[in-house]
Amino acid sequence: MSSEVTGTSSDLPADDRKREIVEFLIHEAELLDDRKFEEWLELIEEDIEYQIPVRAKQRRSDLDTQFLEDYHLNDNYDMLATRIRKLKSEYNWIERPPSGMRRFVSNVRVAEDDGEETEVKSNLLVYILPGHWMDSRKALTPIILSGERQDTLRFREGSWRLADRTIYLDSNILPLEAISVVI
Amino acid sequence: MIKYLVMECHSMATTDRSDEKLVQKIGDMVDEGLAAKEIFTSQEVYELEKDHLFPNSWIFLAHESEISDPGDYVVRNICDDSFIVTRNENSEIQVFYNNCRHQGNPLCRTELGNTSHFRCCYHGWTYDNSGNLQGVPFKEKAYGEELNTEDFGLRSPRFDDYAGLIFACMNEGPPPLEEYLGEFTWYLDIIAGRSNKGLEASHPTRRIVHGNWKFPVLNNMSDHYHTSITHQSFDEALDFDTEEFSGKKRLKRIHFAAGAGAGEFKDEDWLGAIPESLHEDMQETLTEDQWKIMSELERMPSNCSIFPNTSFIVIRGPPNDPTGDSPYYTSIETFRPLGPDKTEYLQLNLIEKEAPQEVKDLSHRFETFHQGPGGMIDQDDEANFTRITESNAGQLANDEGIKYDMGQRHEPIEEEEWPGPGTVYQTYFNERNDRFWLEHYYDTLNGVDR
Numbered sequence: 001m002s003s004e005v006t007g008t009s010s011d012l013p014a015d016d017r018k019r020e021i022v023e024f025l026i027h028e029a030e031l032l033d034d035r036k037f038e039e040w041l042e043l044i045e046e047d048i049e050y051q052i053p054v055r056a057k058q059r060r061s062d063l064d065t066q067f068l069e070d071y072h073l074n075d076n077y078d079m080l081a082t083r084i085r086k087l088k089s090e091y092n093w094i095e096r097p098p099s100g101m102r103r104f105v106s107n108v109r110v111a112e113d114d115g116e117e118t119e120v121k122s123n124l125l126v127y128i129l130p131g132h133w134m135d136s137r138k139a140l141t142p143i144i145l146s147g148e149r150q151d152t153l154r155f156r157e158g159s160w161r162l163a164d165r166t167i168y169l170d171s172n173i174l175p176l177e178a179i180s181v182v183i
Numbered sequence: 184m185i186k187y188l189v190m191e192c193h194s195m196a197t198t199d200r201s202d203e204k205l206v207q208k209i210g211d212m213v214d215e216g217l218a219a220k221e222i223f224t225s226q227e228v229y230e231l232e233k234d235h236l237f238p239n240s241w242i243f244l245a246h247e248s249e250i251s252d253p254g255d256y257v258v259r260n261i262c263d264d265s266f267i268v269t270r271n272e273n274s275e276i277q278v279f280y281n282n283c284r285h286q287g288n289p290l291c292r293t294e295l296g297n298t299s300h301f302r303c304c305y306h307g308w309t310y311d312n313s314g315n316l317q318g319v320p321f322k323e324k325a326y327g328e329e330l331n332t333e334d335f336g337l338r339s340p341r342f343d344d345y346a347g348l349i350f351a352c353m354n355e356g357p358p359p360l361e362e363y364l365g366e367f368t369w370y371l372d373i374i375a376g377r378s379n380k381g382l383e384a385s386h387p388t389r390r391i392v393h394g395n396w397k398f399p400v401l402n403n404m405s406d407h408y409h410t411s412i413t414h415q416s417f418d419e420a421l422d423f424d425t426e427e428f429s430g431k432k433r434l435k436r437i438h439f440a441a442g443a444g445a446g447e448f449k450d451e452d453w454l455g456a457i458p459e460s461l462h463e464d465m466q467e468t469l470t471e472d473q474w475k476i477m478s479e480l481e482r483m484p485s486n487c488s489i490f491p492n493t494s495f496i497v498i499r500g501p502p503n504d505p506t507g508d509s510p511y512y513t514s515i516e517t518f519r520p521l522g523p524d525k526t527e528y529l530q531l532n533l534i535e536k537e538a539p540q541e542v543k544d545l546s547h548r549f550e551t552f553h554q555g556p557g558g559m560i561d562q563d564d565e566a567n568f569t570r571i572t573e574s575n576a577g578q579l580a581n582d583e584g585i586k587y588d589m590g591q592r593h594e595p596i597e598e599e600e601w602p603g604p605g606t607v608y609q610t611y612f613n614e615r616n617d618r619f620w621l622e623h624y625y626d627t628l629n630g631v632d633r
Contacts, residue, residue, distance in 0.1 A: 052557070054386055059296035070386040073557035074548050078505035082420045086559060089416035094566040132566040135573045138393065172294065173527070174390035177569060178562035 018110045021120055021153060024160040029103040032182065037084045040182075045154055045163040050075040050182070055172045067168060073179055083182060093132070094180040100129040100142075101181055117163060120151045124167065126183045128176060145183060146170045202231065206628050213621045216588030216614070222624075223395040223585070224576040229523045233262045236491060236627050238353040241363045241443075243493040243517055244268050246384035246531065247276065247347045254297040254312060260519055260527075261353065266340070267291055268349055271312045272299065278342035278351050283308050284316065284335040295386075301337070310337050346376030348515075365442020366604040367489065372473060374484050374495050374513060378461065378535045379468045382513070385547050387531040388555040394568035396492060396518035396526040397624075401587070402564060403486045403494035403516070404445045405438050405616035408589070413567060417559045421505070437482065438613045441605025443623075445616035446487020446495070448476065453483035456499035456511040458542055461535050472602035490623050492518045500549055510549035524572050530555045587621060589614040 024043075031040040044050075052073040055066050075083070086092050107123040128143040152164035167183065205219075205227060212219045222228050244259040245268045256269035258281060265281035267290065281289045283303040290301040290310070300317065302309045309318035314337035319330065340351040343360035345368060350360055357363055364371065375382060392399075402409065411418075437448040454462060454477050466474050476482050484497040499511040513533040518526050532550040534543045553560045575581050590613035601607045608615060 054388055056295055056386060057293040059293045059298065068386040070388070070547065071551050071557075072388050072555060074551045075557075076506070076548075079552055082422070082505045083559065085422065086416045086420035089419050091412075091419070092416040092563075093413065094562040130569075132570055133393070133573075134570060135576075172389065174388070174556050176390065176556070177392045177394075177565035179557045180562050 017114070017118070018108075020160060021110050021118070022108050024153065025105050025108060025120070025122060028162070029105050033102050035087075035098065035181075037087050037182075041081060041084050043161055044077065044080060045156075045161050046077045048075070048077050048080065048163060048165070050080055050165050052167045052169060052179070052183075055169055057172055066172075072169075072174065073167075080182065087181065094178055095131055097131040099131040099181060100127070101183075102127045103183070116156065117152055117154045120149075120153055122149050122151070123147075124149050124183070130177065130180075143176045145174075145176070202227070206231070206625070210625045210629065212584045213618070213625045215584070216586070216591065216618050217584030218587055218617075218621055220575040220581045220585055223397060223572055224523050226523055229520060231628055232520060235630070236624070237262050239357055239627055239630075240491050241343075241350040241352045241357065241360050242491075243348055243350050243489065243515070244278065244342075245349045246382075246515070246533065247344060247349060248381065248383040248536070249295070249386075249531075250276070251383075252297065254299050255295075256291065256298065256312070257295045258291045258293065259529075261340075261351065262520060264353070265289060265291075266351060267301065267337075269312050273313075275313075276342070276344060276349060277312065277314060277339070278349065279310075279314050279337035279339050282338070284337065290337075308335075314339065346371045346374075347382060348375055363443055364489070367442035367444035369473070369604050370439065370441060370444060370446070370484065370487065371489075372469060373476065374487070374497060375515075375533060377465050377468060378537065380464055381536045382533040383536045383543075384515075385532040385534075385550070387529045388551075389527060389529050390556050391521070392526045392528055392565055392568065393524055394526060394565065394572040395523055396520045398568040398571060399516070399518055399526075399528075399564065400488045400492055400494060401617045401620060402568075403496065404488040404620060405447055405486075405613060407436055407447060407449075407485075408612040408614075409567070413563045414560055416563065420559070435609045435611055436485070437601060438608040438610060438616055439601075439603060439605045440607075440616050440619040441603070444487055444489040445605075445619050447485040447616075448482045449485040450481065451483050451499060452481055453477050453497075453499055453511065456509040457535075458538060460539075461537060464535075464537065475602055488620065490620060491627070492520075494518075496554060498549075498553060504549065506549045506552050507545045510545045512546045512550035512553070514550050514554045516554070524576070587614045587617040591615075 028043055051071055053067045054070045054072060056068055058066055087095060104125040105122050109121040111119040124147050126145040147167050147169035150166045151162060153160050154163040209219045209222060242261045244266060245257050249257050250268060250270040253270050253272050253274055256267050259266050259268055267279045267281045269277050271277050281291055283290055285306055285308050288303050288305040290303055300309050300311055307320040311317050316332040316335045340353045342351045345360055345364060486496050488494045494516045496514040500509060502509050504510055514530055516528060516530045518528060521527055532547050534546040551557050555561060590610060593608050593610050593613060595606050596609050
C-alpha cells in the first residue's frame with residue numbers, strides 16, 4: 001500500500017497510478033486471503049455496491065447479455081459489515097474450520113483517467129477448499145471460481161478505496177455451497 | 184443350457200429381493216419415526232428415487248411469470264430429464280421433454296430465452312412452440328412417405344399449474360395436480376397465491392451442494408429446533424435484539440401437515456412489512472379464514488415443503504435491517520438429486536407484481552442476503568447438510584436410524600383453534616411433519632396409491 005502518497009490523484013502520472021492500483025488490488029486480496037476481514041472492510045467505501053450477478057445461458061451471442069439483473073450476492077456496506085461480523089463468531093459453522101482460500105488477481109486493466117475515481121477491470125481466480133468438507137475424496141475436487149471484476153476505485157484522503165464492484169463469474173451454475181467468505 | 188438359464192433367473196431374483204429388502208427396511212423404520220440412513224447415502228436408493236419417486240410425483244418446474252410473453256421459455260429438470268417450459272403463441276403454458284423426436288438431441292441448450300420455433304441443431308427438425316413438428320429438412324429425399332410429421336410432435340409430461348406454480352408429472356398414475364396437492368392448496372394460496380394481480384419471480388440462482396437433497400426438504404418443513412444453534416452466528420452478526428423486535432419469536436409455532444405439504448407458521452407481523460397499498464388486494468384474494476391468520480392471529484407462513492422436493496421460505500425483516508426498512512421475501516427452492524450426495528439447488532424469489540419497484544428491489548436483495556449462494560442463513564444449513572450426508576455414509580455409523588421421532592407425545596390442536604386444514608400442532612418443536620413426509624416417501628417408493 002503506497003501510504004507515502006499524498007495529495008490528489010491528479011498529481012500522479014498515469015503509470016504510477018496504474019502501479020498503485022495494482023498494488024491496491026494485491027493488498028486487498030492479501031487481506032482477504034489472510035482473513036484480516038476488518039482491515040479489508042476499512043478499504044471499502046460506505047456507498048459500495050458489491051455484486052455478483054447471475055449468469056445464465058441465454059440464446060444470445062454476446063457475452064454481456066449472459067448476465068441477468070439478479071444476483072448471487074448483492075451487498076451494500078451494512079450487509080458486508082454483517083458478513084464480517086458473522087465471520088468473527090465462534091459459532092460460524094460454515095467457516096469453522098476455515099476454508100482454504102486464495103485469490104489470484106491478474107490481467108489488470110485501468111481506464112485512462114486522472115479523476116478521483118477510475119474504472120478497473122481485473123481477472124479473478126479463487127481457489128476454495130471448503131472447511132466444512134470432511135470426506136477425504138473431496139480433496140480431489142477443490143472449487144475454482146473464475147471471473148472478471150469490474151471495479152470503481154476512489155482515491156480519497158490519501159489512499160485508494162473500493163467504491164463499487166461487480167464480479168462476472170464464468171459459471172452459470174455455482175460449484176460451491178456457499179459464498180461463505182467474500183470472494 | 185439349463186445351467187445358464189438357472190443362473191440368469193437367480194441373478195434376477197436376487198436383484199428384486201434386494202430392492203424389496205431395502206424398501207421394506209425404509210418402511211419398518213418409518214413406522215418407528217426413523218429414517219434409514221441409506222435413504223440419504225445409498226446409490227441404490229438414488230436409483231429408486233429416479234425410477235419410482237420422481238416420475239410418480241408432481242414436481243415444481245417454474246413460476247408462470249418466468250414465461251410471461253408468448254415464446255418465452257425456461258429449461259428445467261426432473262432428475263436427468265430436461266423440460267422446456269414455454270408459453271405458446273396463444274399464451275398457453277406448454278411443457279415439453281427437451282428432446283428432438285428424431286434421435287433425442289436436446290432442442291434447447293440454453294436456460295432461458297424467447298423463440299417461436301425450436302430447431303434441433305443436429306438434423307434441423309423444427310417444432311413450433313405448441314410442439315408441432317413443422318419442418319424436416321430434405322423430407323422427400325430422406326423419408327418419402329415413411330414419416331408422418333403429425334406423429335412426431337414434441338412429447339409432454341402431464342403438466343398443470345396452481346397459484347402461478349407450474350408442475351409436471353411424468354407418469355399417468357398419480358391424481359391430477361390439485362388433488363395431489365390436496366388441502367395444502369389452502370396454504371399455498373397464502374404463500375404464493377396471495378394476490379389476484381399475481382406475483383412475479385426473480386431469475387433463479389443455481390448451485391451444487393455436496394449433500395443429499397432430502398436433508399433441506401425435511402429441514403424446511405418443520406425444523407424450528409435447529410435455528411437458534413445453526414443460525415446463532417447470523418443472529419449475533421445482525422446486531423439487533425431479536426427478542427425485542429419480535430418478542431413472541433420464541434413462542435410455540437403452528438406445525439401443519441395437509442395434503443402434499445407440511446410446514447410452519449410463526450408469530451410475526453407480515454402485514455407490517457407488506458406495503459399497505461397491497462393489503463386490500465390481499466384481503467380480497469384470500470378467504471376470510473386465510474386473511475384472519477395475518478390480520479387477527481398475527482401469524483405468517485414461515486417455511487414449508489411440498490412433497491417431494493420443493494420448499495418455501497417466507498421471512499420478513501425488522502425496520503433497521505442491513506438491507507433496508509422492513510423487507511420481506513418469499514423464496515421457492517427446489518432440490519434436484521444428481522447423486523446420493525450431490526444436489527442442484529435452484530432458488531428464486533416471489534414478490535407482488537403491484538409492489539413498488541423499490542420494494543421489489545429490496546425484497547430480492549433481502550432474499551440474496553438470507554438464501555441462495557450468498558445467503559447467510561443458507562450457508563450454515565449447507566454446512567450441516569454436507570457434513571451429515573458424509574457422516575451417515577459409513578458402514579455401520581448410525582445404522583440404528585436417523586431420529587425424526589420428536590414430539591410423539593403431542594396431540595393435534597382442536598379445529599377451532601386454527602382456521603386452516605390438515606393435522607395441526609401448536610408446539611415449540613415437533614418432527615411430526617418429517618414423519619408425514621417419510622410416510623409419503625415410503626408409500627410412493629412402494630407404489631402405494633395415496
